[in-house]
Amino acid sequence: MTSKREVCYYFHHDVPNFHYGSRHPMKPQRLAALHSLVVNYGLHKEMLVLTPPRASAIEIERFHSKDYVDFLQRVSPRTADQYENLFSQYNIGEDCPIFDGIFEFCSIYTGATLSGVARLNHGLSDIAINWSGGLHHAKKREASGFCYVNDIVIGILELLKYHPRVLYIDIDIHHGDGVQEAFYLTDRVMTVSFHKYGNYFFPGTGDMYDVGQDSGRYYAVNVPMKEGMDDENYHSLFKPVVRAVIDCFNPSVIVLQCGADSLGCDRLGCFNLSFSGHGECVDFVRSLGIPMLAVGGGGYTLRNVARCWTYETAILVGKKDEIPDEIPNNTEYLQFFAPEFTLRPTLAKRQENQNTKEYITALKQEVLDHLRQIRHAPSVQMQEVPPDLLDPDEVLFIVSFFMKMYFMHRNLLQTFFQLIMTQMAVHFSVPVPKLITCHDFLVLTGMLYPEPF
Structure with missing residues (x-):
């Protein structure tokens, strides 16, 4: 579908000011460079730009345990000594450090996801974008992989009040373990993750035979890849798998996690995807014509994260062929994009492609065989949703x-x-x-x- 669709986009000016630490690879500042590009390319004129409300502790407790949320609210660098005995319990450490404003940061990006979900649920938008969200590793009672609050899970729980089936697609290089774990036993959410697997790569989960349990058996779809994955091989898996998922699951809404660490030259990644190749996955999901929430995720070469999500914003508003490749001269972060000063420069291939034709064929066949175990979209006993004060x-x-x-x-x-x-x-x-x-x-x-x- 290429017709005009109603798109809303969430950005909060406070998000880039949070700081994990000088040596930490996660840099919320990437959102400032991204937003500058979005504005200077004029993409903000093609969508409704909104400042998100902060999510409350009660909203975050829809998924996370109350004791963990209380901890996030109270802990800070100044009070860290008082709570140090809880650090191992909540997986606080080098990957997930304590920094100033940690709960406020989580409440902003989670609030953006919830606000976008509300607009989808009420038919006010066809596509909602929250590049500050997508923190897919956080678990119910602990932080993980730079993620403290799993806004995706909280958003999907809200979508389930209005939608019988929710499809989650993850193109981050790391397995979407937190989301899969949350919905591992249900057939109302299908999680589909395309990721690097093996050689102790974080988080170490997402084998192709990991398919869910009980009612959720075959509703966890994992597509594990090896180092050096390129555009052609990636799409030869992504497109047929997503088509098969749509045919057998018939979702009424999609959540797409667009982690940019699957790009070539990422600081923590080992794939060789181009900007166009990564964006083609987003474009393919958009073309399905199903309401969708697009969120961010990983991405640790900052200038490339900003480029990637700017280009994908253009895709989502239907303007991918109309924006020039040259970075606008009045962009505040112009020198950030030196020396190319382009939106989609060629990325060097640092990794040899270990994904042989035989491996790709066998992997695709195995995943599609799992999906064939699902005869048809599950029937759903919908719980009554309390009526809104207003329709x-x-x-x-x-x-x-x-x-x-x-x-x-x-x-x-x-x-x-x-x-x-x-x-x-x-x-x-x-x-x-x-x-x-x-x-x-x-x-x-x-x-x-x-x-x-």
Whole structure:
């Protein structure tokens, strides 16, 4: 599908200011360079740009244990000595260090994922983009692989309230172990991970015979690859596997994790994918015409992460053939992209391709054989979803009214608004909210604070 689709994009100016440590490979600053490219290429004009609300501790506890969330809220470099006895329990160390604002950082990127999911659930957007999210290694009770809060799992849990089947696709070079583990026993979420496997490569999971258990048997799909994977071989696996997944699983929404560490020349990676090759996977998923959430993930050669996700933003808004390859001169981070100053430079092949034709053929056959064990899309006993205070049409009407009036008559409007919310609560037989402001309502609906430029 190449027609125009409604796209929303989340960016919070605070995210690039968080710092794992001077020697740590994870650099949230990559989001600043990315956003600068998005704006200077004019891509922000093709989508709704939103500042995400922060996720609350209660929202994060939809997946993570309360004791772990409490720990993240309380710990800091200044209080680390008080909590050092818990570090091993929560897997805190060199990979997952304590830094200033750790919980705030997690709440921002998780809030962006949840806000994007809400727009998908209500049909307000066809595609939601959160490049700050995609932290797929975090477990229920511990951090892992630079990830503290698994925004993907939390987002999928929310999607399951409205969708019978959710498809998760992961093109990060590392196995999406945290997401697979969370949904290992269910047939309502299919996890499909394309990753490097073997030779003690982190996280050491994701063998092709790892297919799920109980009701989730064959709903965990793993495509383990070897060093040096190139575009041609990658696509010879990615496209037929994803097609087969769509045919047998019939998802109504897709979450795509776009980790950029599968690119060639990544600091922690060992594949040889080009920018175009990585982007072609995103374009293929977009072409399916299924509502989707695109999130970031790994990527440790910072200038290439910014390039990759800028190009994939162009793909998602349907402008991949219209943006020039030259980096715009007025980009704040222009020297960051020296010496090529291009969006998709040729990446050197550092690794010899260990994926032989025979291996690719056997791997594809094995994965497709597993999928054939699924006769048809599972029938789902949908749990009743508590009704929203307003349906989507009512939201759009009321939001448009309040956005016009909000700054003109704020105090008077607050009283009127609380009266309306009380009446709506009575009408839909749900508890009357103790306090919800006009500002809160507009933020929750995702309609307030489109980013100014």
